[in-house]
Amino acid sequence: MLIYPLSWRGQQPRAIKSNPYLFFLTLWLCPFGAESGAHERRLLNDLMANYNKLERPVINESDAVVLTFGLTLQQIIDVDEKNQLLTANVWLNLEWTDVNLRWNESEYGQVADIRMPPSSIWKPDILMYNSASEAFDGTYPTNVVVLSNGGCTYIPPGIFKSTCKIDITWFPFDDQNCDMKFGSWTYNGFKLDFQLKDDEGDLGTYVLNGEWDLLGVPAKRNEVIYECCPEPYLDITFIIKIRRRTLYYFFNLIVPCVLIASMAVLGFTLPPDSGEKLSLGVTVLLSLTVFQQTVSESMPITSLQIPLLGTYFNCIMFMVASSVVTTIMILNYHHRLADTHEMPDWVRVLFLQWIPWFLRMSRPGEKITRKTIMMQNKMKELDLKEKSSKSLLANVLDMDDDFSTLPHSHVHPHHPSHAHPQQNNGGFIRVSGSLPPPAEDVSSSFPPGAHRELSLILKEIKIITDKIRDDEESAAIENDWKFAAMVLDRLCLIVFTLFTIVATVAVLAAAPHVIVT
Numbered sequence: 001m002l003i004y005p006l007s008w009r010g011q012q013p014r015a016i017k018s019n020p021y022l023f024f025l026t027l028w029l030c031p032f033g034a035e036s037g038a039h040e041r042r043l044l045n046d047l048m049a050n051y052n053k054l055e056r057p058v059i060n061e062s063d064a065v066v067l068t069f070g071l072t073l074q075q076i077i078d079v080d081e082k083n084q085l086l087t088a089n090v091w092l093n094l095e096w097t098d099v100n101l102r103w104n105e106s107e108y109g110q111v112a113d114i115r116m117p118p119s120s121i122w123k124p125d126i127l128m129y130n131s132a133s134e135a136f137d138g139t140y141p142t143n144v145v146v147l148s149n150g151g152c153t154y155i156p157p158g159i160f161k162s163t164c165k166i167d168i169t170w171f172p173f174d175d176q177n178c179d180m181k182f183g184s185w186t187y188n189g190f191k192l193d194f195q196l197k198d199d200e201g202d203l204g205t206y207v208l209n210g211e212w213d214l215l216g217v218p219a220k221r222n223e224v225i226y227e228c229c230p231e232p233y234l235d236i237t238f239i240i241k242i243r244r245r246t247l248y249y250f251f252n253l254i255v256p257c258v259l260i261a262s263m264a265v266l267g268f269t270l271p272p273d274s275g276e277k278l279s280l281g282v283t284v285l286l287s288l289t290v291f292q293q294t295v296s297e298s299m300p301i302t303s304l305q306i307p308l309l310g311t312y313f314n315c316i317m318f319m320v321a322s323s324v325v326t327t328i329m330i331l332n333y334h335h336r337l338a339d340t341h342e343m344p345d346w347v348r349v350l351f352l353q354w355i356p357w358f359l360r361m362s363r364p365g366e367k368i369t370r371k372t373i374m375m376q377n378k379m380k381e382l383d384l385k386e387k388s389s390k391s392l393l394a395n396v397l398d399m400d401d402d403f404s405t406l407p408h409s410h411v412h413p414h415h416p417s418h419a420h421p422q423q424n425n426g427g428f429i430r431v432s433g434s435l436p437p438p439a440e441d442v443s444s445s446f447p448p449g450a451h452r453e454l455s456l457i458l459k460e461i462k463i464i465t466d467k468i469r470d471d472e473e474s475a476a477i478e479n480d481w482k483f484a485a486m487v488l489d490r491l492c493l494i495v496f497t498l499f500t501i502v503a504t505v506a507v508l509a510a511a512p513h514v515i516v517t
Contacts, residue, residue, distance in 0.1 A: 039109030044116075047101055053122050056191065057098035057150075064190055067124055068095040069182065069236045070197030073217055075207040076242065077159070079166075079176070082301070085132050086164040086178040086240065092139065093197060094154040098122060102150040115143040123154060124192055129181040129235065133161045171307035172249035173511035175215070176242050183235030189223065194234045196221055201238050211248070215241040243513070253295060253309065257316055260288050261500045264320045267327065268493035272334040272485060281324040288317050312507045319499050326492045333485035338474035343481065351484035359490055363483060 058065055070093030077087040098121065105112055118141050127137055139158035146152050164178035184192050201217030208214075218239050223232045264284040270277045292313045356362060508514050 040111050040114060043103060043108040043111055043114065047103065048120070051100055051121070053120060055100070055122060057096075057100050057122050059099050064193040065096055065124070065187075066193050066195060067126075068195050068197050069093070069126075070095075070202065071180070071182075071217070071219070071238050072202040072204075073206055073214075073240070074157075076209045076212055076214065076240070079164070079178075079212060079242070081166045081168065081171075082297075084164055084166045085161055087159065087161045088180075088240070089157070090160050090180070091155055091157045092126070092182075093202075094124065094126065094152075094156075095197070096124065096152050097150045098146070098152050099150050101146050101152070103148055105148050111148070113145055113147050116146055117141070118144050118154060118156075121146075121152070123152075124187065125185045126182055127185050128160060128162060129183060130163045130179060131161065132163050133159075167305060168302070168307045169305040170512055171309050172244055172246050172253070173308065173513055174244050175512065176212075176244075178240045178242070180238045180240065181235050182237075183233070188229070189232035189234045192234070194221055194236050196236065209242075211245055212242040213245055215243055217241070246515070249309070253291065254312075257288065257291060257313060258500070258504060260284055260291070261316045261319060264323045265493060265496050265500060267323065268330075268489050268496070272331050272489075278324070278327050278331065281320065281327050285317070285320045285324060288313070288320055292317065308507060308511060312503060315503045316500070319496055319503075323492065323496055326488070330485045330489050330492070333481050333488060336478070336481040338477035341481070343477065343484070347484060348480070351487045352480060355487050355491060356483075359487065359494070361487060361490060 056065060072091040072093060074089040074091060077089060079086055101121065103111075121144060123144065131138070137158075138160050139156035142154070142156050144152050144154045160180065162178065162180050164176065166176060168174060183194070196219055198219070200219060203214070203217065206214065218241070220237055220239070222235050222237055224235075225232050261284075264281060267277060267280045267284070270280065292310075295307075295309055295313060
């Protein structure tokens with residue numbers, strides 16, 4: 001049989017048509033006939049002549065086929081926390097001895113090994129028990145390498161989708177252990193014996209995952225004896241230990257949450273008259289709700305555990321909601337008037353005396369100390385005692401408008417010739433001559449109706465002073481309410497700042513590991 005080059009097939013080259021000597025030279029140089037594996041073909045025919053793939057390959061029927069089991073983890077493709085599934089690229093490594101596939105190499109041209117499809121020989125029915133794949137078995141049926149001593153090596157690759165119990169208690173600082181349990185579906189331990197190739201899976205060709213850090217793949221051999229059956233059932237379980245990389249969650253969830261909480265805290269530094277104090281708090285609350293919705297979508301729907309990040313978000317949301325409530329109270333205090341509200345004594349004591357003293361706050365020109373607080377309390381008691389008494393100005397303004405009640409002395413003008421010398425004698429007045437002349441009428445010095453004009457002027461002065469006094473008292477009460485609102489604002493700023501810091505530190509301290517990778 002003459003073999004032409006691939007480019008000559010289907011057509012005769014143009015050079016051969018033009019030159020027949022080149023054609024004969026080609027026939028002379030090319031070997032006649034194709035070299036085929038006569039020894040390997042004869043070996044396959046001899047091995048498969050009386051071979052039964054349903055027969056368990058052991059010499060004694062009471063012996064078990066020893067299966068050496070190994071695993072090579074290539075890549076962690078996906079960890080679905082919501083559906084609790086692990087998808088990984090895995091190569092299995094199965095080795096056993098088939099006594100029916102032995103031969104003498106010298107009889108078959110030193111053929112040491114052959115490749116055979118797994119469907120033509122006996123192979124263990126190994127399956128992953130916790131498979132979540134639709135086809136259940138995700139392996140690709142590659143050829144089995146058979147050695148001359150009967151040793152069989154079967155390395156099927158596959159995309160395995162297994163169930164994995166996800167514990168989200170410490171999310172996103174969590175570690176997960178996902179099991180891959182392999183075993184025979186029909187053979188018990190007396191028929192098929194499992195042995196571990198290594199204590200851990202092979203990670204020599206592992207591809208790093210951007211979300212999960214692989215800690216190790218330890219393996220263990222399990223032997224279970226059920227009550228129904230005396231024979232043991234064996235399985236090999238590989239535990240894929242992974243740790244979540246927290247860099248993404250730290251900068252995309254935790255840091256924005258802390259910034260939003262700080263914005264809610266800084267809202268207490270905004271003046272109440274700006275008109276944006278309440279809208280800022282509501283906007284921050286809505287933003288935090290959107291972030292919590294993003295986190296809840298990435299976590300499995302379960303009520304068995306509460307994630308650490310969810311707890312932190314709930315604490316911050318509670319703080320922001322409380323800040324909105326306290327902002328409403330602050331605005332209420334700030335806009336109260338003397339005509340509508342009277343400050344209770346407990347509000348005056350707390351928000352005008354003790355809390356400002358504790359927070360080192362004071363009005364301009366004042367300094368609140370324990371001594372001044374006690375003096376104010378004593379002055380208030382004295383004011384209450386003297387409240388019934390009136391000041392001198394009030395007595396003047398409360399004079400009767402009618403001067404008729406006042407004693408009027410009529411002083412009459414007298415001539416100097418009518419004057420008589422007076423002598424003082426022991427307190428008595430001695431008048432020489434006739435009786436003393438009548439006193440001069442004082443009211444006669446005012447024009448008619450002057451006392452009425454004076455009384456009207458006094459009334460107007462009283463009204464003006466009362467109005468000024470009322471305005472001063474109203475302004476003082478309104479200033480007290482505004483100062484109480486400012487004190488409450490400062491108190492909330494300190495309390496919520498401490499709450500945010502303590503909550504953040506507590507969450508980071510409670511996590512099993514805080515290494516940002």
